[in-house]
Amino acid sequence: MATASPVNEFELSPVKFSRLTRRGIILGLSLPQVIALAIAVAVFVASLYAGGPAALYTSPVWGTALALTGAGIGGRKLVEWVPITLHWVLRSFLGQTRYRRRIAKPRPAGTLALPGDAAPLRQYEDLETGAVMVHDPHAQTLTVLVEVTHPSFILLDPGEQERRVHAWGRVLSTACRSTRIARLQVLERTVPDSGQGLAQWWAEQGTDDDSWVARTYRELIDRAGPTGERHISTISLSLDMRAANRPIRAAGGGVRGAAVVLRQEMDTLTTALRTADLKPTAWYTPGQLAIILRSAYDPAIAATLERSGNIGKDLAAAGPVAVEETWDRLRSDSAHHVVLWISEWPRALVYPGFLAPLLLSSRIRRAFTLLCDPIRSDQAARDIRKKKTGYISDAAQRQKVGQIEDAQQTAEYQDVLQQEADLTSGHGVLRYTGLLAISAPTSEELETAVAAIEQAAIQASCETRRLVGQQAQAFVAAALPLCRGI
Numbered sequence: 001m002a003t004a005s006p007v008n009e010f011e012l013s014p015v016k017f018s019r020l021t022r023r024g025i026i027l028g029l030s031l032p033q034v035i036a037l038a039i040a041v042a043v044f045v046a047s048l049y050a051g052g053p054a055a056l057y058t059s060p061v062w063g064t065a066l067a068l069t070g071a072g073i074g075g076r077k078l079v080e081w082v083p084i085t086l087h088w089v090l091r092s093f094l095g096q097t098r099y100r101r102r103i104a105k106p107r108p109a110g111t112l113a114l115p116g117d118a119a120p121l122r123q124y125e126d127l128e129t130g131a132v133m134v135h136d137p138h139a140q141t142l143t144v145l146v147e148v149t150h151p152s153f154i155l156l157d158p159g160e161q162e163r164r165v166h167a168w169g170r171v172l173s174t175a176c177r178s179t180r181i182a183r184l185q186v187l188e189r190t191v192p193d194s195g196q197g198l199a200q201w202w203a204e205q206g207t208d209d210d211s212w213v214a215r216t217y218r219e220l221i222d223r224a225g226p227t228g229e230r231h232i233s234t235i236s237l238s239l240d241m242r243a244a245n246r247p248i249r250a251a252g253g254g255v256r257g258a259a260v261v262l263r264q265e266m267d268t269l270t271t272a273l274r275t276a277d278l279k280p281t282a283w284y285t286p287g288q289l290a291i292i293l294r295s296a297y298d299p300a301i302a303a304t305l306e307r308s309g310n311i312g313k314d315l316a317a318a319g320p321v322a323v324e325e326t327w328d329r330l331r332s333d334s335a336h337h338v339v340l341w342i343s344e345w346p347r348a349l350v351y352p353g354f355l356a357p358l359l360l361s362s363r364i365r366r367a368f369t370l371l372c373d374p375i376r377s378d379q380a381a382r383d384i385r386k387k388k389t390g391y392i393s394d395a396a397q398r399q400k401v402g403q404i405e406d407a408q409q410t411a412e413y414q415d416v417l418q419q420e421a422d423l424t425s426g427h428g429v430l431r432y433t434g435l436l437a438i439s440a441p442t443s444e445e446l447e448t449a450v451a452a453i454e455q456a457a458i459q460a461s462c463e464t465r466r467l468v469g470q471q472a473q474a475f476v477a478a479a480l481p482l483c484r485g486i
Helices: 031-050 059-070 078-093 158-177 196-205 212-227 245-250 254-275 286-297 299-307 377-401 407-424 443-459 471-479
Strands: 002-004 015-017 098-100 122-125 132-136 141-149 181-192 229-240 279-283 322-325 336-344 365-375 429-440 463-466
Touching (some): 031 059, 059 078, 132 286, 141 181, 141 254, 158 254, 158 365, 158 429, 181 299, 229 254, 245 254, 254 279, 336 443, 336 471, 365 377, 365 443, 365 471, 429 443, 429 471
Antiparallel strands (some): 098 322, 141 229, 181 229, 336 429, 365 429
C-alpha cells in the first residue's frame, strides 16, 4: 500500500510503497531457519551428553543444519531452497515438467486445453452478456475479463495525471469494499501489430484504383503493418464463490448462480472504470479469450490469428501443443519464456509514472501483470495489530540480548503504522504481486530481452528476481488473464 505526500493539487503527488517484510518468528529467523537451528542445537547437545567423540561424529548433521540456517544464495537462505528443490525434483521425476497435447484423445467437455494445474479450468458462457467465465473448481472462483482503452498517461499534464491516479484509487477501493471479490488482475501486454488497423483505414479512406500510388500504398501497408507492436490492457475480475455462497444459493446455486452474482460485480466495476475515464469494451467472449491463450504460448501465430476471422477461436483447443519446463525458463510452441517477480517496489518517493521504462520498452514481447488481492477491513486490522505486536516484542527481545536495532526493521515498523493510519482513514488494503513474462523466438534472444527488462526495472527503481522451479505455474499467472496466483 502506498502513502502520498501533500503537495499542490495541480502537481503530481509522489508515492511510497511499503517494504517487503523480512521479519521472522524470533530474532529475524524464519520458521525454516528456526527448525534447522533447533535440529542443530538438539543434535549437538545430545552428542555432548553422549560424551567421547560423539560431537565429532555428528558434526556433519549439526554442521549442515547450521549452514542451512545461516548461509544464503540468490537472496534466500539455503534452508528456504530445500522445499523448492525437492518439489522440482519430484515434479521432474513424475514427468510433470513436460506437456504434450494428445490430439487423438478428447478432453472433458468444457475444460480449457491448458497444461499443469490450470488443466481443470472450465469455461462457462453467460447467455445474458455473452461473456466467457472461467471456473476454477479447486479454488472455487469464477473469472471474467474486459479490455480497457485509455489515453497515454505520460502525455497528460500533471494535473490530469493526478486526477486519474485518484480515480483509479477509487476503482481499487470499490474492489476492497466488496467482500465477494477474490482477486483483480491488471494485465498489460505487447503484441505484434497485424496491420489490420492500417488495412482497414486503407479500405475505408483510400482509393484502390490499381494505380502506381495505390500499389505503393498497398505494399507499404503489407510490409510496415506487421512490424509494429500494440499495447493491450485487460482487467480480470475473480469472484470468490465461497464468500458469495449465500447470494449464489439465492440465485439458483452452482456456476449459473455464481454467474448472476458475478454480473453484479461486473456492472459495479464497469461503472467505476468509466468514472475513472477508462473505457471498457464488451466483456471478452470465448473466441477472444482463445486468441489470448493461443498467442501467449505461440506468439508467432498471433498476428495471423488476428487477421484470419474465426480461425483459432475455439477455446477448447486454444492451449499449447507442447510445453517444456526447465529450472529457470519455459519453452512452448514457438517461443522461449522467462518469468520475473518484482521482489521490491521503489523504496523512495516516486511519481505514478515510475513504471514507464518497463511498460514502454519496445521490440520486446512481454506481459506485465499486477495481481491485487483485496483484504477485508477487519482482517486487515487484525493483521496490522499482529504485525505491530510482533515488531514490538522482537524489539524488546533484541534489547534483552543486546542486538542492535537496524534501519530496515525500523522502516518496516513505520510502514505498518502508516498502513494502520490509512486503514483508519477509510482506505482499502490490497496485497500486490508484480510479475513479468518475457518471450522470444530463441534462447539467445530471450536472454538479451531479459537483460533489457532487468535494466528497465532498475530505471523504474524496482528489483526483480527470476523465479526458479515454478516457471510453468508462474507463466500462467503472468501471461494469461485468468487471475491465477503463484
